[in-house]
Amino acid sequence: MPSTATSERPRAATPRSLSGLVPFLRPYRGRIALALVFLVLAAAATLVFPVALRQLIDGGLVSGDRGTAALQLRGHFLLLFGVAVALGVFSAARFYLVSWLGERITADLRNAVYAHVLRQSPAFFETTQTGEVVSRLTTDTTLVQTVVGSSLSLGLRNGVMGLGALIMLVWTNPYVMLQVALILLLVVVPSMLFGRRIRRLSRASQDRVADSSAMAVEVLNAVPVVQSYTAEARESERFAGATENAFQTAVRRTRARSALVAFIIISTAALLLWGLYQGTQAVLAGTISAGHLGQTVVYIIILAGAVAVLGEVYGDLLRAAGASERLMELLSGTSPVQEPADPVSVPLPGAGSSVRFEGVDFHYPSRPTQAAISGLDIAVEPGRTVALVGPSGAGKTTVLGLLLRYHNPVRGRILIDGVPIDRMRLHDLRSRIGIVPQDPVIFSGSALDNIRYGRPEAGDEEVRAAARAAFAEEFIERLPQGYDTFLGERGVRLSGGQRQRIAIARAMLKNPPLLLLDEATSALDAQSERMVQQALDAAMRDRTTLVIAHRLATVQRADRIVVLDQGRVVEQGTHDELVARGGVYAGLAALQFHA
Template sequence: MTVSAPAPDPTSVGTAAAPAPASSAARPQPAPPARSVRPLRELLPFLRPYRGRIALAGLFLLLAAISTLVLPLALKSLIDQGLVAADPGERVLALREHFFALFTVGAALGVFSAARFYMVTWLGERITADLRNAVYAHVVRQSPEFFETTQTGEVLSRLTTDTTLVQAVIGSSLSMGLRNTVMGIGAMGMLIVTNPVVMSQVMGILVLVVLPALWFGRKVRKLSRASQDRVADSSAIAAEVLNAVPVVQSYTQEAREAARFDTATERAFATAVRRTRMRAGLVAFVISTTFGALLWGLYQGTQAVIDGQITAGHLGQTVVYVILLVGSVAVLAEVYGDLLRAAGASERLIELLQTRSPIASPAQPTAMPAVPMHERGVQGVGRVGSRVSLQGVAFRYPSRPLTLALDDVTIEVEPGQTVALVGPSGAGKSTVFQLLLRFYDAQSGRVAIDGVGVHEAELQALRARIGLVPQDSVVFSTSALENIRYGRPDASDEEVIAAATAAHADGFIRALPEGYASFLGERGVRLSGGQRQRISIARAILKNAPLLLLDEATSALDTESERAVQAALDAAMRGRTTLVIAHRLATVINADRIVVLKAGRVVDAGTHAELLARSGLYSRLAAAQFTDVVPSRSTA
């Protein structure tokens, strides 16, 4: 291994030379509130796979609407032929026939409506599930830059509340809107044919209904978007606090956090009240005007019957068609409000789906070379190891664009070597790991593994050859067996147990109530910090990758456990390249090389003995850890 700090070589730039964009680029920016339902068009890709079912639902919807439109015709026949006949016997027979016809129409309406309800509800559930899955799959592929600026609670709000709104529209409101559109057009056509005078008057009243409804709808849409944003704010607060309950309680800040959540909830409530008030005004206006239109049509019809211009059955038919037309317009106004609210939710979801991670596999990735294999086995010498190279690397975090986290860093690590990165906090040690895993791209310089620039390789292939043991061990809400198997999902139970044994985790796992099948709780709350870390180490051992990154892998262990796990790690490190971040210098004394970082620059490198002899930063760090300083006790 060699370490130096040469000037950056323009020919070895691994990524774009310009600094990464500021944090605002990672977060979906709120779009200006639109004034239409156009954002719902973005849902079309989720509808296309179910074109057949949508067509079937449309057919049932059309048949149900036609059945409804046939009812007034049957009613007219009942009144004019079944009630007006002079002979009582003929009247009874006619009534039976017409009531049977009415029952047939009603039964058809019931069957078609039930079929429409099932199909539309199925589509709503299926499309919402697909949308939720697509958003989640997209979010988990975002780089850490995205999560620096986007709260987890906000994402969860979009995955739950927003998708529920979309489901309500697709599974209910949209169907109602289409059904009432068909019935309204059908009723309008029948009125034009049977009673054009009444129709012209009703149309004039409907214009007075539709235009203000559009104005109300725009206001509702703006308030719907704002309401969803306020709900997301409260969800973000809850997610943050619930993940840190021990800290909140230890500082007795329960009341303060409850008050903060209460404030966010009240803001959401106030916005919802404004939205509801606007929709209530819309409903009151539509119902009042449509009822007026109905009464006007009824008045005109009764005058026509009195004058002998139409029959009583014709009047009944006209009244029913007017009711259908006006009722359809009223429902459509209500549905329009729902569509506007769902458009706001869709807009927020599409923002997530349109967010593009700056970290992605290249269109034509360079194949990673094969790593020479030795004996396989979770404890052993599984592979020779990877070659690691950082050449003139400079990097700034997107959230801190003015601060260099790494400044002209060059590190070369040969296959099979163990290299330790030491230095004070903020020196850039963890940043090296972030770049090797390609969680970020360097602004200049080149980062390569086995001769391939990390930005040139396919992400899956790159990360598949890296095993990571982070300082903050992550334990998932599942069994101990599945937590370790996360390192290699196709591993057998025997391989998992062997990895746990190598990490000195087998003993405490078997002591759990159900052994390896024991549920470890959310974030591993049923385990101690040291036990969680050993689970994490076992996971990395099971992965058996040629490059192992250990970030304070034994920091949470007591002295006895540390010795045991260090022995297991020593065995796991043999035959592969290992980079170790350590604040406890005692754990890296035997490393092949120790690289000393300070303020993002390499200030020294060598073996433990060489670095101690130079009386530099490393020797001062070592003196602070290896020298017992006993303060004098004052007896005054």
């Protein structure tokens, strides 16, 4: 399904949309100023060339004395060479500085967007696809780089040159320039009007590319499922449809830009020929010299070329404006979970943490009328193990998400060690919590790197100790390179039980006072479950633990069992107490143990 961001009708981006890049440009004001200096110097060198050419023609070619003419020609050619050297040096310096700025600002922008997305709450990903974010980080930032590192500099340079040529033409040929200005007006106005359609098509084209990227990421992350349902051809056809849609939109954009380019080239050619015609008539009439005509022609060529390049640059600016607008949309989004204005520093306890839910109500942003948690009251003493059980959709995983502050409750409050969690820094809160999920995430690195993810500063021996405690060292050492073995993307080289033990070792290395276990053994066979359960028993020692499990056999030893149903606590007690009570838990237990 397309995300909200791409399903809405895109607004036409304008060059003003690039103003969002100003904060990224500001730290490099010195380099930008230096680049502008070299840009102006290069433009000035170009504008000096026609003047030198006029002196060459009038002073060196028209002179009657051959000896004097030869000396003058030598001097004029040396002057022209000096202008060329200055132009080359200034252009090279401008090119280097502008290219550096383009690369640096694009890297800063990409880093800022990525870091901002990582800080978003899960509600952000309910409406934004991961593939779309990847597309914006790659395609859109590349478009911005093209403009900042090339097109914008090219546009400024040609703008300065065009303005300088215009001033020189007005100064030396005011009558001819009046006519040229009128023709120039007839070129610029239609070009700007035609650019509105290109803006809309550019934004639409970028959105279609993002759609196909989102689809590809989603399917590639689920290749085993796709293959198990023999859906390869169907998914290929669906992706081909999205790609074709993006292609057709890009073709419409390219067709519009091509028409604009043709119009600009023809118009500027007419501008050049008209100026040349007027100049030749003036030479024939004896009102200007041949050198003056040569100077005028070169200035008209510079002006016409500048207009043509500015038309191309304007098209690039429109595409980059659309990309910048999409990136600014990501950066402007604010997470509902914010750092506290006046955070409280809470020291880590010696053993486990105390946890308390007081009258907590919560509903997901995507389901505002349906309560996921209602009137939740739970108290967990330090070092105790509390199990959360209940049917699917009862709110068990939501409880853990609220404890980690992935979401804020609508009403009520949650306390850890007596402090409301919304008064704690997110880093402080989450650093004191370890989690072992049902489907553990294994990064595309070595076993050593994956375990050390729990505490990046840990030494190799500490990592190995955590692996031994999680009963993971035995299978790790049997891997081809032991702890240095590459585990593959998402741990595809490991079994389910091995991935779980890596996740448990990661949590144990973190050594948090509060441990969350979310269906940590539900997808395992009996042998793997037994080994993982041993690892979990070791991890739970001296820690406060919240356990979610559908298999009631894994929670019988919990100090207390909390039964949830439709987001409410319906029963609490030990296994024996709840079975004797004959309620919801007794019914679940009878079904499982009888089976």
